[in-house]
Amino acid sequence: GQNIDQPTEMTATEGAIVQINCTYQTSGFNGLFWYQQHAGEAPTFLSYNVLDGLEEKGRFSSFLSRSKGYSYLLLKELQMKDSASYLCAVHGNAGNMLTFGGGTRLMVKP
Amino acid sequence: DADVTQTPRNRITKTGKRIMLECSQTKGHDRMYWYRQDPGLGLRLIYYSFDVKDINKGEISDGYSVSRQAQAKFSLSLESAIPNQTALYFCATSDLGAGQGSNEQFFGPGTRLTVL
Numbered sequence: 001g002q003n004i005d006q007p008t009e010m011t012a013t014e015g016a017i018v019q020i021n022c023t024y025q026t027s028g029f030n031g032l033f034w035y036q037q038h039a040g041e042a043p044t045f046l047s048y049n050v051l052d053g054l055e056e057k058g059r060f061s062s063f064l065s066r067s068k069g070y071s072y073l074l075l076k077e078l079q080m081k082d083s084a085s086y087l088c089a090v091h092g093n094a095g096n097m098l099t100f101g102g103g104t105r106l107m108v109k110p
Numbered sequence: 111d112a113d114v115t116q117t118p119r120n121r122i123t124k125t126g127k128r129i130m131l132e133c134s135q136t137k138g139h140d141r142m143y144w145y146r147q148d149p150g151l152g153l154r155l156i157y158y159s160f161d162v163k164d165i166n167k168g169e170i171s172d173g174y175s176v177s178r179q180a181q182a183k184f185s186l187s188l189e190s191a192i193p194n195q196t197a198l199y200f201c202a203t204s205d206l207g208a209g210q211g212s213n214e215q216f217f218g219p220g221t222r223l224t225v226l
Contacts, residue, residue: 008150031213040198041219041220042219043153044217045216048214087153089153097143097168098155098213098215099155100152100154102150103150
């Protein structure tokens with residue numbers, strides 16, 4: 001079966017750093033996605049990790065450890081506009097589908 | 111112009127009514143997906159299609175049907191809507207197969223459906 005866990009909610013302060021964790025247990029693994037979703041809007045792509053290690057893209061970085069079934073999304077220099085839900089999704093072996101976690105709602109406060 | 115469009119964007123209907131949600135894409139992708147999103151449950155896959163002749167059930171297909179009318183069009187139907195189908199519905203597309211790249215999915219703007 002597929003199981004993806006991430007915290008339901010997090011709060012952080014503008015200008016700070018926040019780390020959103022994701023653990024997964026899936027039948028096969030081809031890669032892990034992070035998407036950002038503002039309330040009522042479509043998810044938008046943030047990052048994709050296939051190999052172990054850290055991928056950095058501006059203020060956002062994503063880390064993967066396949067042996068531990070673990071990933072995190074790191075957001076630096078938080079801005080108010082970063083208030084959104086962050087979705088972890090695993091591309092497993094079941095065809096071409098993604099399995100999504102429940103999402104982490106991040107609230108950035110002044 | 112949006113690459114993935116959904117119509118309608120909002121719909122309120124009554125229990126027992128038949129509803130069709132439509133999705134169109136101009137990305138030229140072969141693969142299309144329908145998801146529903148409920149608070150705290152993330153995105154759950156309803157149906158997916160890898161090409162015009164290929165339709166597959168996802169995690170929660172009961173109560174839904176789909177039609178892939180063309181490469182660019184994938185519609186979702188609720189034959190007899192019930193209140194627990196109230197949710198936000200997203201269509202998505204992707205281009206690459208497993209092991210061939212990022213397999214990023216591109217999402218439409220969503221349809222908010224309320225069944226009374």
